[in-house]
Amino acid sequence: MEMVEMETMRWLPLILSVLLVLFNLHGSFAAFSPADNYLIACGSPQNVSFQGRTFAPDSVQSSFVLKGQGNSVAATSSSSVPSPIYQSARIFASTASYKFKIQQEGRHWVRLYFYPLPDSGHNLASATITVITDDFVLLNNFSFESYNSSYLFKEYSINVTSDTLTLTFIPMNNSATFVNGIEVVSVPDVLIPDQALVLFPSSPFNGLSDLSLETVFRLNMGGPLLTPQNDTLGRIWENDMKYLHVNSSAVNVLVNPSTIRYTMSVTSEIAPNWVYATAESMGDPNVPNQNFNVTWVFPVDPNFMYFIRLHFCDIVSRTLYDLVFNAYINSDTAISSLDLSTLTGNLATPYYKDFISNSSIDSDTITVSVGPDTMADITGAILNGLEIMKISNDARSLDGLISVEGLLPKSSKNSKIGIIVGAALGTLATVGLIAFCYCCLIVHRSKTTHQGPSWLPLPLYGNSQTMTKVSTTSQKSGTGSCISLASSNLGRLFMFQEIMDATNRFDESLLLGVGGFGKVYKGTLEDGTEVAVKRGNPRSEQGLAEFRTEIEMLSKLRHRHLVSLIGYCDERSEMILVYEYMANGPLRSHLYGTELPSLSWKQRLEICIGAARGLHYLHTGSAQSIIHRDVKTTNILLDENFVAKVADFGLSKTGPALDQTHVSTAVKGSFGYLDPEYFRRQQLTEKSDVYSFGVVLMEVLCSRPALDPALPREQVNIAEWAMSQQKKGMLDHIIDPTLVGKVINAASLKKFGETAEKCLAEYGVDRPSMGDVLWNLEYALQLEETSLALTEPEDNSTNHIPGIPMTPLDPFDHSASMIDGVNAGTNDDPEDTATSAVFSQLVNPRGR
Missing domain, CATH: 3.30.200.20 (Phosphorylase Kinase; domain 1)
Incomplete structure (x- = not known):
């Protein structure tokens, strides 16, 4: 007996530890009990188990009503489907709706599942899907024909302010529509606040409770995929790896989830403990300067604003006050000198912050970064979780500019006509009176002496500068x-x-x-x-x-x-x-994403040369250089003759003075094109434009975006991918497929690749000037045209210049790169209109 007691005493601490862990886990995952919890397997004849939950058939209607069921059919599939929820579907030939009884007003998840069953008897892949609520447009004219995945899952957060919620499905373009699964579930009111901080201009944004949100990204930084079985609110958290701008810049951190210390202000409903128990921390990007940022890039619709939530939990420090860092969204500082120890009073204690932002400048991406606070002299930064949600626009839509009223069939609108007419008549007299007074005011003002309009600050934009x-x-x-x-x-x-x-x-x-x-x-x-x-x-x-x-x-x-x-x-x-009109639009449109004809290799060279001339003029054409700071294919426009012109100078900066090497400024530009040295050090030079132009050259060669998260990890960033192929001598393996099989001079392609490689050097001091880049591109075009002259001797076009001697020239001989038309005193470029005429300088170089 004494031996048993001793054994019991020896295991007692371990038993207590296990009980404590179980208690913490229970506290972390204490089931939130939603007042409304509709889980519906549309068209299914029986219950469906999915992600640890049970979905009931929509034919069992107790607390919701399916209007239009008579015009619908239920379909099931015997073939393999992505998940059990997609085994059945409800197909509608005309407008139909689900009307749910709401027991508790407030925020609700509305989750929709779509998968075009292949054996449903209908061509669901070409069906159009439009879904609206009483007040908001959720989906508008969606079709799987233009979608790159076999199924679609959508999650929305809607504030329900009545005792019912109606989801209406509208067939468009004389096609059917369908849905496989629906969730309508209550969420705690604290989950989405009414106010968040707008980053630019910095100001509070009120009224989120009047808007609907759509989840576009929800990430568990450095951790595994989390499903509704791991989350008290049934959310899905995916891993962040494919969105990292530079994979080596971050390392995963993991602790026991039971060590997370929730507080009264941050509970497991904000995020499960598995989110706070993992993080991405600063890694080793193999650069001398350790004050770099860890950055994630997300493709978004630039026509919407976004609610962004950053989740933090210090699971990397051994002692308090050992971690101070900054957080950025796009080019704006979201949080400066973030000290989690001061905010939470403890380690492993969750903290989050909400923001509202647009996509990044002139781009369809949002970037999120964390990096060390150089003023604190502490190297380190972490991010545990991230949520990005689209905010409904002025049309109360999450998909386009059409409102609910614009999508409802006419019969559905008739019931509202009386209210609208009554309101119109009720205000008609007031409007007439206001219009009369306004006209009187205009007549009076037109009689006064007109004064020149001063340039006023624009209060609409909230900018303090004038x-x-x-x-x-x-x-x-x-x-x-x-x-x-x-x-x-x-x-x-x-x-x-x-x-x-x-x-x-x-x-x-x-x-x-x-x-x-x-x-x-x-x-x-x-x-x-x-x-x-x-x-x-x-x-x-x-x-x-x-x-x-x-x-x-x-x-x-x-x-x-x-x-x-x-x-x-x-x-x-x-x-x-108001600008001059460029008939052929941006260069990007001629490379990918449209049905426009492919550009020939010679056309691409001439376009790059034209853009290089414009940038060379900016850098050298005045007493103090001008740095464009946003060089990319959408900012290179083509006129009716495909002459390239550089556009969009909103971010441009005057270059450094003669006694300076750089301009210190906040990082602005477009991810995928940003000079990494400028990004790390916030020191801008003309060589930053050279790097961006190098990305443009690779984009022109490969006809793909600068960043494409859909590609394999090593191919996401075109600069990294193309450079790796260039160094292997395999650049010709990744060129635009439309150029494969065309007659392209190998020496011209090699010179182009070498030029792009020099532009993309890690450090600015190793990059050529734009004048050198221009010379190299002109030489590449000379090689191409000479090759064409040998293969097409009867071509008498204006761009055909036969007989150019192929004398080897030093590509960095500055005497051969003197281009006319860069003096500040000239009003225009005096070069010949034929692009290839510049080669007269290569044959007989002369100074300006």
Whole structure:
């Protein structure tokens, strides 16, 4: 007996430890009991078990109603499906809806499952899917024909403010629609706050509870995939590895989940303990400067704002106050000098912070970074979890610009007509009175002496900076609508009505593209001149400063290979820029993503040469150089003759003075094109543009995006991937497939690859100048044209220059790279219009 007691005493501490772990696990995963918990297997004849939960058939209708069931069919599949929830579907030939009784108002998950059953008797792969709630558009005209996955899962967060919630499925384009599974589940009110911090301009955003959200990314940094079985709110957390910008920059950290210390303000409903028990920490990127950032890149729809939640938990420190770091979203500092010990008072204690942001500048990505706070002299940074959710737009939609009213069939709208007509009649007299008073005011003001409009700050954009006021007296032009600002040398000042007329009131059919600043429309002025009109978006990260920079930069620059600014408009708190119209649009559109014809190798060389000339002029054409800072294929535009012109100078900076080597500035630009040295050190030079141009060269060669997270890990970043192939001598293996089999001079391709490789050197000091890059590209074109001259002797086109001697030239002989037309005193590039005419300089070099 004494022996047994001794054994019991020896194992007692271990038993207590196990009980403590079990207690902690129970506390971490204490089941949240939702008041509403609808799990529906649509079209299924029986219950379906999926991810540890039971989904009931939609034919069993107790607390919800399926309207339109008579116009629907249930389908099941005997073939293999991605998951059990996709074994059946409810197919609708006409508009139908599920109406749920809501016991507790507040935030609810709405989760939808779609998989086009192959043996359903319908061609569901071509079916269009439109889903709306009472107030919001969730999906609009989705089809699997243009989708790169076999199934679709959508998760939304909707604040239900009545005792019912209706999900309506609308067939479009005379096709059927369908759904495989539905979840409508209550969530705690604390999960999504009403307020979050807008990053640019920094200000609180109120009213999130009136908006719907869609989950686009939810990541468990450094940890495994978590399913609803691991999460009290049934969420899915995926691993972050494929979104890392540089894989070697981060290392995984893992501790026992039972060690996580939740607080009253952060419970397991915010995130499960497995999220806080794993993290990505700073790794070894094999660079001398250890003050680098760990960065993740996410593709998003640039037309929406995003709710972003960062999860932190110090599981790497041995003692308190041993970790201080910064967090960034896009180019903005989200949290400066984050000291988790001070905020939580303990190690292994969760903390999170919410933000609202757009996509990154003129791009369709969001970037999240963590890095050391250099002021704290502590090297280290972590991130445990990340959530990115799309916010519904002004049309109360999460998919496009069409509202619920615009999608409902006419019969569904009739019941609302009486209310609308009554409200209209009730306000008609008031509107008439206001209109009458307004007209009187306009008549009165038109009789007063017109004063020149000053350049006012734009309060709509919340920017504290103000534009330089125009002090000159405005004079009416011959048209009576244009105000001359010749003395201010800022270009033509357009009235807002002129812009409205030119763009047919910003007709969406004239939309040319969408960037970080706003939308770009094609316009036609009164004299028939075609223009491109860029209208600032008040939600854009780019604001008044970029607006001013663009005008001031382009008003001083005139060059054949720079897009010309015609004028601007700042009336009615608008920020509008008017440029020359580039008929063939951005270079990217001719490389991938569209049905436009493929460019020949010679065309690609000439386009790269044109862009290089524009950048070379920026770097050398004035007393102080100009650094573009956002060189990429969407900012290289092509006119009707495929002449390349560099565009978008909103981020441009004046280069360093003669006694300086760099400009210290916050990192801005587009991920995938950013100079890694600039990104690490925040020191900008002309060589930063050279690096970005090197990425453009590889993009031109391979016809693929600079960043493509859908590709295998080693191929995501085109610069890294193409450089690895170039060093192996296998660059010809990754060129655009449309060029394979075409006659391309091998020496020309080799020279192009070598030039791109030099541009992409890790350190700026090892990169060539834009003048050297230009020379090398011209030499590559010379090699190509000489080859064409030998194979096509009867070609008499203007671009065909026979008889150029193939004398080996030093590619870095600066005497051979002197290009006419870069003096600051000239207004334009005096070179011949035929691109290849520059080779006269190679045959007989001369100084300027």
